């Protein structure tokens with residue numbers, strides 16, 4: 001078992017101590033941080049790139065406490081968020097088009113060497129300092145705790161829906177996998193006025209998908225009859241599953257010209273029978289988070305349609321238990337750490 005990451009963070013925070021606020025920087029007091037599955041992969045070094053000590057967390061929500069002299073977008077007291085990246089080259093073609101997420105020089109929010117040579121530290125912490133370009137504003141109606149997961153889970157599903165035209169009223173959207181990403185995809189699909197069908201291997205999630213999340217239909221992927229009935233009915237599928245599953249039957253759910261967009265990351269290469277794509281002109285694509293302009297647009301749209309994540313708010317003390325539960329997919333649907341109310345108390349108790 002690893003040490004309580006929150007308390008490691010607190011120690012680091014004290015050691016790093018004073019920071020200098022750059023002219024373009026926003027200093028943020030962190031109030032909430034969502035726990036993304038990539039935090040778990042990272043702290044366990046499952047991607048073999050861990051830089052310890054590590055402060056994970058890229059679903060950060062808080063309040064501005066200070067701004068650099070060039071900052072125009074934010075002021076002290078603003079409710080803001082930081083997602084999966086905190087810097088990029090800011091001058092390449094991708095950056096100029098608003099796709100900082102595609103920049104070869106992207107600096108993820110934690111576990112990365114930043115342009116100044118320091119390691120980036122994420123949101124399981126009391127504060128963070130970020131260039132204003134990589135800070136977004138929370139609309140007033142979005143609570144910071146339920147809004148925090150939108151900064152990774154939300155943009156991850158919103159961006160492919162926008163760029164692959166899977167945001168048109170009346171279209172039929174499949175959401176494969178009902179976890180942190182999937183449940184937000186259902187909500188955005190409904191916000192766009194689409195028919196939404198959840199495809200899941202867990203029949204136990206049916207009632208919740210239909211009644212609480214507002215999905216229109218539910219298909220159990222292991223049930224051959226149900227799969228057959230749903231064949232060739234969907235315009236697109238957002239595939240949030242991070243496991244190696246049989247792709248051909250799932251591609252069979254798409255109409256001709258349908259698109260499946262992968263946002264999950266299965267560990268091993270997958271087998272794609274070409275016939276499943278070629279026969280009726282289907283597209284298989286991938287998508288990774290989204291640019292800063294789209295992230296703000298996603299939050300504004302979420303506010304308009306009342307889209308937020310379903311969360312379980314936890315104390316700092318509970319982080320390790322939450323990680324164990326997350327490993328077993330035992331959360332509906334995102335843990336969010338209440339940093340504002342519990343970090344100082346936990347640190348004081350540990351001393």
Ligand SMILES: [Zn+2]
Nearest residue numbers: 036037038152
């Ligand atoms: Zn994430």
Ligand SMILES: [Zn+2]
Nearest residue numbers: 089092095103
């Ligand atoms: Zn760039």
